[in-house]
Amino acid sequence: MPAEFAGFSLGLLHFLEELSRNNNRKWFDANRDRYEKELREPALAYIAAMAGPIQKISPHFTAVPKKMGGSLMRIHRDIRFSNNKQPYKTNVGIQFRHELGKDVHAPGFYFHIDTDSVFVAAGVWHPDSDSLRAIRETIDEYPTDWKRARDAKAFRNRFELAGDSLKRPPRGYGIDHPLLEDLKRKDHIAVANLDHDVLFDKSLVKLTADYFRSTRKYMQFLCEAVGVDY
Numbered sequence: 001m002p003a004e005f006a007g008f009s010l011g012l013l014h015f016l017e018e019l020s021r022n023n024n025r026k027w028f029d030a031n032r033d034r035y036e037k038e039l040r041e042p043a044l045a046y047i048a049a050m051a052g053p054i055q056k057i058s059p060h061f062t063a064v065p066k067k068m069g070g071s072l073m074r075i076h077r078d079i080r081f082s083n084n085k086q087p088y089k090t091n092v093g094i095q096f097r098h099e100l101g102k103d104v105h106a107p108g109f110y111f112h113i114d115t116d117s118v119f120v121a122a123g124v125w126h127p128d129s130d131s132l133r134a135i136r137e138t139i140d141e142y143p144t145d146w147k148r149a150r151d152a153k154a155f156r157n158r159f160e161l162a163g164d165s166l167k168r169p170p171r172g173y174g175i176d177h178p179l180l181e182d183l184k185r186k187d188h189i190a191v192a193n194l195d196h197d198v199l200f201d202k203s204l205v206k207l208t209a210d211y212f213r214s215t216r217k218y219m220q221f222l223c224e225a226v227g228v229d230y
Contacts, residue, residue, distance in 0.1 A: 005045050006202045008199040014038070016091065023088055040072070047064065048065040053209035054096050054109070057209065057216070060223075061097065062099055073092075092112070092114070093110070093111075096108055107222055107226065109215075118195065119193045120208055123188045123215075123219070125187050126186070126187060127226070131226045134227065136173075146179065149221040155190070155216075157214075159192045160192070161189070162189050162190065162191045163186065166186060169184065192211055
C-alpha cells in the first residue's frame with residue numbers, strides 16, 4: 001500500500017520558475033537532480049497515492065506511477081510542428097486516463113501545476129471527430145440527461161465548463177437549438193482552480209479526489225456518449 005503523500009515542496013515552484021527563465025538543454029542537464037527530486041519523484045508519489053481513490057471513483061480510470069508512459073505527462077515538448085522551440089514544458093501535467101484511452105484526448109481526470117495556476121479538470125480534451133460527433137448527438141438526443149449532468153449542484157459549485165468552441169452552429173444544428181452553446185463545443189472539459197497552498201498540504205490527495213468525485217454525472221454522460229464504461 002503506498003505511503004501517505006505529504007504534499008509537494010516549495011522547491012517544485014522554484015524549479016518551474018527557473019526553468020521558465022532558462023528553458024534550454026544545458027540548464028536542464030545541470031539541474032536534472034532537482035528535476036528528479038522536486039518534480040518527478042513527488043509527482044509519482046502523488047500518482048501512487050491517488051490509485052486507490054481513483055479506483056473508488058471509477059474502476060475504469062487508471063493512476064499509473066511510471067516515469068515513462070504513465071499518468072505523469074512528459075516534460076519534453078513536441079517542437080516538430082511548433083513555432084515555439086523551447087524544449088521543456090514549464091508545468092506539471094498529470095492525467096488519470098480511461099483504461100481504453102491511449103493518449104491525452106481520451107476521457108480523463110487531470111491535475112495541473114505551474115507557477116501561475118493550479119487546477120483540476122475532467123472531461124474530454126480535443127476529442128477526435130467521431131467522438132465529438134457522438135457527444136453532440138447524445139446531447140441532442142438526451143437533453144434532459146445532459147442538463148442534469150452539466151448542472152449537477154456539487155459539480156457546478158466547483159467547476160466551470162471550458163475549452164474551445166465553434167463560432168457557428170455545427171452542421172445539422174440550427175441557430176435556435178436550445179443547447180446550441182453546448183453543441184458548439186470542440187472540447188468537453190470542466191476546470192476548477194485551486195490555490196498554490198494546497199500543493200504543500202498533506203490532504204492534497206483527498207482534496208483532488210473529492211473534486212474528481214463531484215464530476216461523476218458529467219463524466220458518466222461523456223463516457224457513455226463515446227461508448228466506454230464509467
